[in-house]
Amino acid sequence: MECEFESSMSNELLKYVRAVVNIVKLSNEGIKLLEEFRTAEAMESFAKGIHEDTLADEIRRNLLVRLQDLHPGFMRERISTLLRRLDLIAEQSKEVARNMTLFPYLELPGEIKNAVNELSAKAYESVSRLYDITSLLINREYDRVLNEAYKVEVAEEDADRTLVRGRQLLVKYGSVIRNPAIILMVDKLIEALEGITDFAEDASDYLRTLALYCRSLK
Secondary structure (H helix, E strand, O other), X not given: OOOOOOHHHHXXXXXXHHHHHHHHXXXXXXXXXXXXXXXXXXXXXXXXXXXXXXXXXXXXXXXXXXXXXXXXXHHHHHHHHHHXXXXXXXXXXXXXXXXHOOOOHHHOOHHHHHHHXXXXXXXXXXXXXXXXXXXXXXXXXXXXXXXXXXXXXXXXXXXXXXXXXXHHHHHHOOOOOOOHHHHHHHHHHHHHHHHHHHHHHHHHHHHHHHHHHHHHOO
């Protein structure tokens, strides 16, 4: 059946999605640690996130090699496309981790830090759901895929509103933040966090499309 996943391939795919989720999780934890003034631990968490991207990339490359042998046709093409979309999330998450090490986050006004925290939480929520959606697709629970994909869409819309609010706050506090480079860095940070939810929505939309197609074959 063209919508069935070979067992070992399913495990490797889920392993890759889990690695991508972990990159986002480590950045999210790092931001929380900064809020608790645990700076050294936060920097360690960001460094782990950057390292996790290297590990995830290795899993992805191995998957692409295995796809050449295990999944001709429909499934090989679809999994390859999904891997590319997940890789965008990993790269964006690594960018967040790097940005967080470059400026004095704790010196930001509280409202801006709150916006960063909200975006980070939405990013983690969105990507975490991708693991569930992928697992549901593999197990042919197509209706549940559709329900979970909708939740990712809602999270992205929330993140988009928070991004707008964050930029409004940068304008509001522009005269308070003396170094203009910090304003640019924070804008880049919140854009990257919202970008994670964008890419997560793209991936969930793709998984939803696959679920609709596979459901039509039943």
